[in-house]
Amino acid sequence: MADSKRINKEDTGRLLDEWSKEFSVSVPSRENGMPAMLPWDGKDTSFLEWYRNTVIPPKANFFPPYEKMFDFQKGAEGYHLELPPSDKQKQLIFGIRPCDARALTILDTVFQDTYQDPYYLSRRANTVLVGLGCTNPYDSCFCTSLGISPGESTDVDLMFTDTGDGFFIEPVSDKGRELLAATGGLEDGLEADEARAKDVKEAAYRKITRRIDTGDIQQRLAACFENQDYWEKVAAKCVSCGICTFLCPTCYCFDINDELSQDEGTRFRSWDSCSFPIYTRMPMENPRQEKWRRVRQKVCHKYWFYPVNLDITACTGCGRCIRLCPVNWDITQTLNNLPASS
Amino acid sequence: MTTDVSQRFLARDNVYLPHIAVIEKIIDETPGVVTLHFNFKDEKLREEFTFKPGQFGEYSVFGIGEATFCISSSPTRRDHLEFAVQRVGKVTNALHRLDVGSEMGFRGPYGNGFPLDSFAGKNLVFVAGGIGLAPLRSLIWNVIDDRDKYEKIDIVYGARSPADLCFKYDLDAWGNDSSINMVTTVDKGDASWTGREGFVPQVLEQAAPSARNAVAIVCGPPIMIRFTFPVLEKLGFTPEQMFTTLEKRMKCGIGKCGRCNIGNLYVCRDGPVFSFAQIKGFISSEY
Amino acid sequence: MPFSVCSIGILHFTGVKLKQAKEWEPKLLGFLCRWCSYAGADLAGTSRKKYPASIRIIKVPCSGRVDPLFILKALQMGFDGVLVSGCHPGDCHYQTGNYRARRRIAITKKFLEYAGIEPERIQASWVSASEAVKFTGVVTEVTKGLERVGANKLFTDERQGDGTATAQ
């Protein structure tokens, strides 16, 4: 490839250093005991050894667990509202996996739908995504069923492929091409690197064995939507916690709450989850009081309602919901065992 | 006025930032319901603001939170805006505590509103229960102010008891309007009640408005809506001829926060006004 | 002077930001049983006994009404300490409310200490309706204890500047 580059692994720190001059760089980090995309400390590149994927999905870098929407203050003239200062600092996320990058493309659709979400979209516009292809996916991964290849991505700006001693670097977007052109100290990619990268990508693809059957999925879900027995059976062991939704890279539901201390306060938004009964509870009734309705909503939303509305399935097969579930509720089993009708 | 709905009446380009509005009048409707009259603090917005009957807003009591209510006044009467609040929880309690002159926040208008153009030249049947009259009230006054455009008007309105009837001043006005066929009913009357008794769906069945060249617009508690649709079907209304405006728990009002869906439809984004044809697939299940 | 709030008065407190005089002085929230300690405090007031003005009082129907949550919430709101005061063992208007309060307070105090909250901040006493002198003594002692441990900065957050209703 003409505009591809290569770099030795031991030079990764130097490259991140260079990018840090222009960007606030985030890398996979587990300094808090749990892997997430956190600001690079300027030295540690040990993630190259241990990193498979983060627990906290990179959506948190754009749509954090909670954020300030605005402050308010009551004065003699009435209420004054103050937006948080817009962050002009450019961001770079290094090492995002193809599934999680696709998740951002999915989130873009809902946060742009009709009304622009200023908080998410401004961070998104400010950020360069540097993808890193998987070489060692988890046994819970099923991205290939969602049309994602673990080694490739069209949703990032630059794509890195681990070729053993180094990385083969391909620009994906114009933003990535510009960044690559402006980055010094990179060698041109060799044909041998490209060939090696191709093998790595194919090998990663083959490593993913977990599958879901996506054929006619909307029709199949519609056919068993009213099958209460099936949904009750599927939901029986769910404990209605928020892990699968909070840590899903495509789940975007949120709650809005105010904090008051006398005459001033803050409006926050924070992650919310369709697993919680309170999520839909109204004073007189709750349309999804029963657990099976909530489980059904989660599954149908991802594979049926979301694609009908926004033309893309709201799942990337990253497997977090399976891997992190405290009772091993497995969405692939739910989808693969859908009964043919009610 | 911009035609792009997403840009209409945005405060500082941020769709989540409310406009400041001032309460101008408070009317006690029933023991648990008040109607609040308000206007925007910003004079330009006060001039420019427009909406369609059936659209809703997000109302803030700063420090307590936001809640969703339809605008219950008619776009044809624009010296102020109105909404009705039943006291049921944190934000509605706080709204009830506001005084004339208090400031609150308003975002909107959101939602589709009623397809008013398609109602022209038709007989209109309004069926409402309790505070469910609020969104229909906006539409009814709009229709009355454009009376020539529409044919016969039937209104069936009911509440649990005489004390629970909202907008009594409107009920009187419509009852006195010879161009409107108005039926008011209560589930159970009291000593002074001389009007009808009976549940709304049954009273509707007795009133038996014709389905010919008609549309029915229904709003009330879910249980009433569920029992009203079959009656309308019996009277010959097709699912396309029946409209309702739905209420769900909402936070953002703009189709992002996720909780108000019925199947793939979001009450805030695709509604709150739906034809029965749109929602009948889910109505037994999640509404 | 103590000011009285009804037993759900904590509701009104959750939105309060305490105003702070220039010099820090301890602020103590007292949950006083209406059958004994509250009357004791009243008696202290009417008989013009002197005691520190540090205390704010919420009247509760029984010391057994006090959920550990009230205590922690008061600390988050910026009170420097909490005093739960009820009837002497054997004197509970509801027979056993104070015995149950005792278990709860004991566990709460020890547990919050383990979590890192100074034990001086969580105090309990038995004060009867006639013990105005004991009441003033308790408030004085507890206030002194709070002066020793200093201002409650448990929930302040230098980085974010929010999440706390601590005095400014």
Add this chain to the structure above:
Amino acid sequence: MEQRLRSEVKALLEQGKIDRVIGFEPGSLKFTTTPLITSDGGDVDHLVINPFIVNNLSVYLTGTSGRVGIVAKGCDSRSIVSLIQDNKVLRENVVIIGIPCSGVIDLTKVERLAGKDRDELDDIVRQGDKITVTVGGERKEFPASEVLFDNCLGCEFPTPREYDILLDEPVTPTPDKAISEQKLDSLREMPPEQRWQFWKEEFSRCIRCYACRNVCPACFCERCFVEESEPQWVLPVPRWQDNLIFQVIRSIHVAGRCTDCGECERACPVNIPLRSLTREMCNLAEELFNYKVGIDKEAPPLFVAYELEEAEDLIR
């Protein structure tokens, strides 16, 4: 044990003594099990017992109607007793199928020792006090004390005390409080400010998914205080202050009900050492009031019971 379990459950279902059974079946990932809740006799052959049966299944009892057979380890059976004490479960409605338990394997410890993630391991075999982990064909042996959950290492009641069927001979308890409470001891050694700082940092990671609460059999409230809106005790915003209040109060609310089963800590996706809070609660109940949880189903719960004279040194 597994064979006996299946035949016992089959018989119970066939004789109509239970309407459904709550047990474990193989999970969809390596070295995991998953709860099986079924009334179908055909599912009974999926029931398993192995060193990976982590869940405390009694969490499902409060939401299940009819007569239920439930597979219970020592800690789980004590949770059931505690639920009976709280009138959440009727003794006659449960058939407790007890497993004498010699501890459950903590996969995060195995991962740390093996230097590989769970799905990269070939095999984990337990034989008595030795656990053999095979990685890439290479066998590594670890003593159970390095691989079992902390709470298992301190377990005083590995054999259920309340049961209808006991599947095997009782296990002799070998509690090692020192190992089991290593993390707690390191906290106790800190000055208070440092302890508070420790928890502040831990809870700044909390995302308030409520997995800790929802996997906990002792958290049976229909409406948790965090979901109250008037008054709004805790904002549903995951700031460390609110997170910390939530968890500290949760720990106090489960005092006298928590059996140190360790599920809250295991379920936490962001690795907050929650057991270091709940375990201390068990200790306090014992130290202050000589109360051990889940021992006597006739006894009143911790906060209902009282002695005429106790804890007076803490009151002025």
